[in-house]
Amino acid sequence: MSIAAQPDQALILNRSTAALFRPFQLKGLALQNRIVMAPMTRSHSPQGVPGADVAAYYRRRADGGVALIVTEGTFVDHPVAGFDPKVPHFYGDRALAGWRRVAEQVHAAGGLIFPQLWHVGMVVSPGQELQPGVKPIGPSNMTQADIDTVIDAFAKSAQSAKELGFDGVELHGAHGYLIDQFFWEGSNQRTDKYDGDLVSRTRFAAEIIGEVRRRVGPDYPLALRYSQWKLQDFEAKLARTPEELDRFLRPLVDAGVDAFHCSQRRFWEREFPESDLNLAGWTKKLTGKPSITVGSVTLNEDLMTSFGTACTAGVAGIDNLLDRLDRDEFDLVAIGRSLIVNPEWPGIIRKGALNQLLPFNRSVLSELI
DSSP states (O other), rough: OOOOOOOOSSSSSOOOOOGGGEEEETTTEEEESSSEOOOOOOOOOOOOOOOOHHHHHHHHHTTTTOSSEEEEEEEOOSSTTTOTSSSOSOOOOHHHHHHHHHHHHHHHTTTTTEEEEEEEEEOOOTTOOOTTTTTOTTTTTTTHHHHHHHHHHHHHHHHHHHHHHHHEEEEEEEEEHHHHHHHOTTOOOOOOOSSSSSSSGGHHHHHHHHHHHHHHOOSSSSSEEEEEEEETTTOOOOOOSSSHHHHHHHHHHHHOEEEEEEEEEETTTSSTSSSOOOHHHHHHHOOOOEEEEETTTBSSSSSHHHTTTTTOOOOOOHHHHHHHHHHTTOOOEEEEEHHHHHHHHHHHHTOGGGGGOOOOEEGGGGGGG
């Protein structure tokens, strides 16, 4: 399969970047601009506890001008929510105390912050050894009691986020992890109310969203990250047409989602042949809800390629993104890898100085905070 290249590569920007720096209201939150820090797993929290270095890492991006930070995925309180001992928890006194410090530091810098709540389901990464007797769970082996327990775990973590002063929460429903395993027909082989057609496969997520909404109240912002592609299948599709996407999204809106974080590997790729709209564009058009686009912004290689044999992603232009923002195709733009190596990304872009951006190189990640 051919890979679609960035449609523009100019690193000297001779146009206004004002579209990125317009304020935005998200469920009552006043965002100073349209720039979001994308969630990126770091594995820098031994025993699941985020320390002072984690708080400094997020504060540095808020100091750099990011309006909204979505944290790395954080495990909810379930025995097999995840298997990396250095991924942070969003439960337990020590971990929550660490997250309180993170929120305080981001707020002190003028930023807003959501935790991303995560359960990996059946995904066990290479090098992660399970303890004897520990088995991952997924749609194929979860009882109703298991489902109810996981729903409660997500809701408890969301309630903790509100109590700690976080500005909202995001549920990780993308990339082939547990919520997405229920969404996708390739991994959901149940024969009860949680499977069947496209709408039935949204029930698990809708029940999580509904219980989170019940715990945090009607005014607390709730975002859902979702994707078509999966880690194990880049060509996977939850919805193959706009009509199917509408059917998929509607129950999630009805359950209480305020914003959709629409994960693509390359933001500039059209989602359906009917128009140039990307996934975030279609999501906003169909639901009327705010949407966040993400995927290789100011980079010329997608995430998985840059972590593979290439190991590097060069700097790419931004004209296509600005064109889409000018048309209000989507509302917010999440920056991932480029924001790791360029904490001052917003200021650099505001000046139009793309040639000052550093390329992403995975070899330097361990040196960065």
